[in-house]
Structure formats: structure tokens, C-alpha cells
Amino acid sequence: MPFFPSLPQDATTKQVFTAHPEIYSHWARVSEAILRGPSPLTPAQRELIGAYVSSLNSCQYCYGGHRAAAELFGIAPETIDGLIHDLATAPVDSRGGGSKKHPVTRQP
């Protein structure tokens, strides 16, 4: 349940973004560029990072949404489960399983 009395009890990020254009009107362009724009990483790899970082932060909402997006882009559910269980032994492309994502979330 959101902490904002002005939002409905089942509010999602969409309601927050729509209710506050003074903050979020430019946000779609930022996230579109980061997650779908030109990149050496595929959208699937970027969504996998999104889901993994969200799991490190225990953010259920972002984890759920970006895990689903990663799966729609073709990432196998067992890959995501394995990552969250143990990065070192997960059945993920070893180029994407380095040590970078973890420290910058927990010890920036």
C-alpha cells in the first residue's frame, strides 16, 4: 500500500508518474535511452540487470516487473533464479556475470 494519501491503495508507478509531471515528464526519455536505446547490451541483458539489481535491493515491484520483461525478451526463468541464488554458479553468460553489478548497488 502506498504511503501517499493522495494515491489509491493499489497505485503503481504509472499513477505516481502521471500524477507528478513536474518531476516525471522527462523520465520516460531517460529510461527509454538506458533500457532500449543503442547499447552494447541487448534489451534482454539490460532487463536482466534491472531484475537482478531490484532483487539485491529487495524491491518486489521492480523485481517482478523487470523479471517478467527479461523473460519476455527470452531470458530463461532458471537463469534469473540461479543468479539470485548464487551469481558465481548461475547458468548465465559468464561475460555478464562479473563482479560489477553487485558492489555498485550495495557499496557504491
Place this chain on the structure above:
Amino acid sequence: MALLRSLPENATLADLRQTYADLLEKLRPYGHRLMRGPSPLTPGQRELIAAFVSGVNSCRYCHGAHSLVARAFGVDEAVLAASLDDTAVAPVDARLKPILRFVRKLTETPSRMTAADAAAVYDAGWNDEALLHAIAVCAYFNNMNRLVEGAGIVGSAEHYAISARRLVEHGYLRGVAKHKKPPASRKPNVAPARRRTRRQR
């Protein structure tokens, strides 16, 4: 030292922005609107949150630059340092304390926020629009801190002062001209490392 091999050894945020302009230029209009646009929080309060969150993350570059920006907007450095050290006893505006507590917790343990954390902010007289703005500033600086630390950008007092001067004079939209030093002492209130005695409130 820069961790991205495409950056010079003593890279600054300006180097990162220039090298990856397609991606990072998109952040400018967002950052400018968030930090200088309409908000229940003053630019000084937003810069205090920015410097505070960057301090919680021990991001030297962002903490260094935004401490100077906050100071230019009237936030005493000693107040910022004391708030980071112990918010409860710091000589900071009492209304800001629950906001600072909220953003510290949101930075350190984002999934553990409770209705009581929000209620403390509302009890200090803020509405939920103010809380959302504080959250958005906190989130933006957690993002910037990770961009900077992930790229291995450390900077120096001189870099922090150059960034701060640009942010004070032009906001978040304009980049720093590369290798161009600003005229000395034009804005003495954003010069680096000048200690002040604690302001009596």
C-alpha cells in the same frame, strides 16, 4: 582512478558525459526540472538532500560538489556534516529531520520503508507531494552516485568547485566547458574547502 578504460585516469563527470553523451545527456532535462523546477522544497533543501544522500553513499564527487552548491543556497557546511553524523542532534531545520531520516533509510535499506517513516514526514507539516519530491531527489542522487562510482570518478576539490559553480549559475542543463577554468574568485561562496564556524540558529 577511472574504471572505464575509455576515460582519462583522473576523469571527471564532464569526461563521462562527453564520452557517453547519447545516454547521459538525457539526464540533464530531468535533473534540471527535479532540482530547480516547481517543488514544495526549495532549491537549497533539494541540494541539501542531494549532498546528504551522496554523503550516505560516500560518493566523494557528488558529495563534494553538492555540499558547495547547498552552501551557495545558504546551507551551512557544518549543518550538513552534523546531519550526516547524527541527524537527531544536528542544528538543521527540525522540519527537515524526518525527511533526512527518510532518505537515509531509503538509501541504505530501500525495501524496509514503513508507514511510520512517511508519517514522521507528514507530522512535520509536509504534504505527500513534498515527500515524493524528496524521494525523487534521493533516487536521482543514488543513480548519479552509482554512475560516478561505477565509472571510478573521484575528482578533486578543484573539480567539485567547478561543478558547483556551473550548477549554481546555470542549473543542470549546461555542461562544463572542458579544460576551461572559471575566473578565480568570481563566486567566492562556492570556493572549495573554506571552513566556517557553525551558524547559530
